[in-house]
Amino acid sequence: MEHQGRRERKKAEVRARISDVATGLFLERGFDDVSVSEIAEAADVARPTVFAHFARKEDLLFDRYPEAEALVVAAINNRPEGTSAVAALSDLLIELSDQGHPLSTIRARFRRFWEVVAESRPLQARARELLQHLEDAIADAMAHTGVADPQLTAALTVAAVRTVHLEAIRRILATEDETVVAADYRARLITTLASIAQLHS
Incomplete structure (x- = not known):
């Protein structure tokens, strides 16, 4: 149970980091001018990891x-x-x-x-x-x-x-x-x- 709790916390932390990075880029340059690949690189994760946490690019901004x-x-x-x-x-x-x-x-x-x-x-x-x-x-x-x-x-x-x-x-x-x-x-x-x-x- 404790291991599962740590795993869930880690997932939540990665999700929050990806969303925070994406939101910062969107606010700086606009949504349409930022690619998912750029977000992944800036968040230091693989591109598939982004979609493992967010089904759609739009959900990176509407993460809440x-x-x-x-x-x-x-x-x-x-x-x-x-x-x-x-x-x-x-x-x-x-x-x-x-x-x-x-x-x-x-x-x-x-x-x-x-x-x-x-x-x-x-x-x-x-x-x-x-x-x-x-x-x-x-x-x-x-x-x-x-x-x-x-x-x-x-x-x-x-x-x-x-x-x-x-x-x-x-x-x-x-x-x-x-x-x-x-x-x-x-x-x-x-x-x-x-x-x-x-x-x-």
Whole structure:
């Protein structure tokens, strides 16, 4: 068991190193102008090792998606008694935003990240795919909460969050004051998700 634990830690360290190196190169030069071979060389691993940890080049930048999905599912499954699934998601997203968490990205320091995404169609396409995966995971979790129509509720929730989040990102890219943007994001998210929770809980 201890050997297995060390092996898993080593795998996680290699994965993090590859992603960190790749992200640095992407932020410096743009996603489309960096090859997987360059990333492998810079991370001091073989090219197949990159794909052993990341199925697609795009996932090198979106490496925290598994963490995001795990947090969202846990928020629904472990919500306090009397709290709806949508309200639990709202609480999680507000907490991440208030912390300036990397999974929230509503801060000026993430501007370059979103510029890289905006410059690359493959990244935009992968972001849409991951959002669909997240919606499916939310629907599966909601199916065990008594929500009448978990697929519809999940779709409405994700669409609302996406709309509010993208508007905040546009404002960050336009170099608006991050404090104002974060406050508006917080208020819109609470109001919008509260409406969905009221209708679909």
